[in-house]
Amino acid sequence: xxxxxxxxxxxVKEGKGDEAITSVSNTTHLRDDLGLDSFDLAELTVRIExxxxxxxxxxxxxxxxxxxxxxxxx
Amino acid sequence: MASNQKKFYDDSSGVTLNYDExxxxxxxxxxxxxxxxxxxxxxxxxxxxxxxxxxIDLTLIDPLNPSASLNEEVNFKxxxxxxxxxxxxxxxxxxxxxxIFTSGTTGQPKKVVHSxxxxxxxxxxxxxxxxxxxxxAYNPTHMAGLQVLLQAVCNFNPLIDVFGKGKKDITNILRxxxxxxxxxxxxxxxxxxxxxDPLMKIRSVSLGGEKSxxxxxxxxxxxxxxxxxxxxxxxxxxxxxxxxxxxDFKIKPYLQSKIKVENNELFLHKxxxxxxxxxxxxxxxTGDVIEWIDENNGVFKFVSRKNEMIxxxxxxxxxxxxxxxxxxxxxxxxxxxxGKPNALLGNMICADVVLTNDQINEVDIKKNLRGxxxxxxxxxxxxxxxxLETTRTGKxxxx
Numbered sequence: 001x002x003x004x005x006x007x008x009x010x011x012v013k014e015g016k017g018d019e020a021i022t023s024v025s026n027t028t029h030l031r032d033d034l035g036l037d038s039f040d041l042a043e044l045t046v047r048i049e050x051x052x053x054x055x056x057x058x059x060x061x062x063x064x065x066x067x068x069x070x071x072x073x074x
Numbered sequence: 075m076a077s078n079q080k081k082f083y084d085d086s087s088g089v090t091l092n093y094d095e096x097x098x099x100x101x102x103x104x105x106x107x108x109x110x111x112x113x114x115x116x117x118x119x120x121x122x123x124x125x126x127x128x129x130i131d132l133t134l135i136d137p138l139n140p141s142a143s144l145n146e147e148v149n150f151k152x153x154x155x156x157x158x159x160x161x162x163x164x165x166x167x168x169x170x171x172x173x174i175f176t177s178g179t180t181g182q183p184k185k186v187v188h189s190x191x192x193x194x195x196x197x198x199x200x201x202x203x204x205x206x207x208x209x210x211a212y213n214p215t216h217m218a219g220l221q222v223l224l225q226a227v228c229n230f231n232p233l234i235d236v237f238g239k240g241k242k243d244i245t246n247i248l249r250x251x252x253x254x255x256x257x258x259x260x261x262x263x264x265x266x267x268x269x270x271d272p273l274m275k276i277r278s279v280s281l282g283g284e285k286s287x288x289x290x291x292x293x294x295x296x297x298x299x300x301x302x303x304x305x306x307x308x309x310x311x312x313x314x315x316x317x318x319x320x321x322d323f324k325i326k327p328y329l330q331s332k333i334k335v336e337n338n339e340l341f342l343h344k345x346x347x348x349x350x351x352x353x354x355x356x357x358x359x360t361g362d363v364i365e366w367i368d369e370n371n372g373v374f375k376f377v378s379r380k381n382e383m384i385x386x387x388x389x390x391x392x393x394x395x396x397x398x399x400x401x402x403x404x405x406x407x408x409x410x411x412x413g414k415p416n417a418l419l420g421n422m423i424c425a426d427v428v429l430t431n432d433q434i435n436e437v438d439i440k441k442n443l444r445g446x447x448x449x450x451x452x453x454x455x456x457x458x459x460x461x462l463e464t465t466r467t468g469k470x471x472x473x
Binding site for chain 2: 041
């Protein structure tokens with residue numbers, strides 16, 4: 001798992017005052033499992049793009065960690 | 075099927091209500107909660123309709139703006155409603171006052187009191203609307219949601235609730251419930267699209283509340299190939315004013331004397347607006363800048379806001395208000411708040427700050443802002459910089 005993903009998620013969560021999470025899997029759902037709303041997702045895309053250079057929403061909306069990883073790994 | 079067996083509401087997870095059940099809830103004695111914070115959608119909608127029919131003034135509160143939380147209830151007596159037409163007539167002739175709030179551009183949301191005449195102005199009732207099934211995608215405490223609710227109820231159409239649901243659920247629901255009409259913000263469609271298989275049953279798609287773009291329109295065309303696409307211009311102060319199929323809007327003849335344009339800014343006559351606390355004002359300044367396409371025929375397009383409001387997923391944010399709150403925090407020297415274009419929300423609020431105390435960081439600043447700003451106003455990205463540069467025209471330039 002790309003460490004940039006977990007790091008970015010925790011930056012978003014900390015910014016909201018939520019507790020950091022320690023692990024995610026490919027099936028972790030951004031909205032249902034991590035409680036990220038559309039504002040959080042927007043922030044997450046920016047943070048991941050800064051770290052990896054990849055716009056994870058470029059090919060449409062992603063909903064799970066696995067879909068993000070796929071975008072980053074090309 | 076008898077017409078009053080028609081569905082009024084379905085949340086696709088077991089909560090449904092038919093029009094005959096709605097009629098009996100509205101006509102049998104009961105209570106109206108007069109200051110209702112939106113929680114459960116069906117209760118909220120039924121409460122709204124009861125208030126309208128029984129003319130019990132109502133304040134609609136978005137839980138994001140808990141500025142007027144009250145727990146008052148008013149009893150109403152049973153009335154006889156023998157048909158849906160009679161029910162609709164009650165809605166049309168209601169003298170109720172409905173108070174709603176703007177999404178809060180200056181920190182404190184602004185209150186606007188509406189009568190049914192503003193809320194119903196653009197509601198269309200006709201036989202051709204009789205088989206419409208609405209995807210209900212708006213928060214019902216705000217103007218756009220009320221417009222969809224009234225359009226549906228006045229034509230006895232079902233409302234299929236998709237508000238706040240995820241992409242997969244929404245597309246499944248739109249398909250399985252054979253939804254034909256949907257009205258939502260561009261952000262809603264950006265989150266939803268593209269879809270795998272086009273939704274052929276959607277006949278009408280409306281967008282409002284923020285600027286849309288060509289890419290989104292192309293995605294909408296692909297996802298809903300049979301739909302007519304409308305752009306809607308509406309405001310909390312005045313309800314729906316214009317709609318069009320493209321970026322050009324035309325002033326309808328009956329509105330010509332009620333709309334004026336000065337220095338390219340759009341003004342609405344007070345007879346079009348609800349009561350927003352400035353009763354001495356003849357004209358309401360929308361703050362929207364337009365450009366005439368064909369002035370003689372009243373055709374124009376929207377260019378921008380006169381002020382610098384940043385639209386974040388349909389919520390308007392005044393960067394100066396955010397800057398003020400950031401500057402209130404100890405250890406901040408100067409700051410610059412701006413919107414960064416974002417595919418999901420239109421814009422994301424960002425801030426560059428210059429610190430006078432190195433001990434504070436991004437998380438501290440956000441934590442500090444949580445008490446004084448709405449969630450959507452808080453910068454999602456805060457960059458610590460050594461100075462803010464300005465250009466020769468006085469605009470802030472990023473380092």
